[in-house]
Amino acid sequence: MSEYTTGELAKLASVSVRTLQYYDKKGLLRPSKIVESGRRIYTDIDLSRLKLILLLKKLGLSLKAIDEILDSKNSITVLNLLLEQQQKAIKDTLKDSREQLKTIEELRKNLPQINQVSLKTIDDIEDIMKNKKELRKVHLRMVLYGIPFNILEYGTLAWGIIKGQWIPFIVAIFILIIVATLVTRYYFHKTNYICPNCGAEFKPRMKDAFWAKHNIRARKLTCPVCGQTNYCVEVYDDGQLKNS
Secondary structure (H helix, E strand, O other), X not given: OOEEOHHHHHHHHOOOHHHHHHHHHHOOOOOOEEOOOOOEEEEHHHHHHHHHHHHHHHOOOOHHHHHXXXXXXXXXXXXXXXXXXXXXXXXXXXXXXXXXXXXXXXHXXXXXXXXOOOOXXXXXXXXXXHHHHHXXXXXXXXXXXXXXXXXXXXXXXXXXXXXXXXXXXXXXXXHHHHHHHHHHHHHHHOXXXXXXXXXXXXXXXXXXXXXXXXXXXXEEEEOOOOOOEEEEEEEEOOOOOOXX
């Protein structure tokens, strides 16, 4: 049977000498013998025991639990019970982590794309998330309003091409213009903008907002508070303008 010094055993198991000394102190892994010079000598049995200790530790078991397993006559039963407890604890942790991840994703998704918005209480976060959800509802309603009228437009266009009767198409265009005007007014009535320079929330004139350059989240507008022209972030109009 092979014999190993503390350093050799540490190297074989990829642990530090200090770790072996600590396990020795705790009674987890004592050397098979100590020679006259004081050197601790370990054997292949000790190496196997060390590997088991490291495996159980990797599974998340405490040194106290590992000691109970190694010293028990019913070690398999004890190990099974401890692993069952550890499995449950890990599952609970995973569940909590998934819930935390979901909350983080939801919060990040609903945070405004602007640095000047400050958070002081949980109510601020709830207000921001509620605002973003309401804004998405506005966008969804606009899409839903447009679907039947798009069908009307293309349907009457196809009818005109096939039958040569263009009056239904012309009537549909007039209806679409009216509907588009109403939907646009509804959209700008339900939205405000936040200035990235001073953080002021404001509602621009409809014509200014309509003709302004824009992307999916912002429009290039002039802030009535600081006077700067920037891409201002779109937010839902909850009826209470907040100026910083």
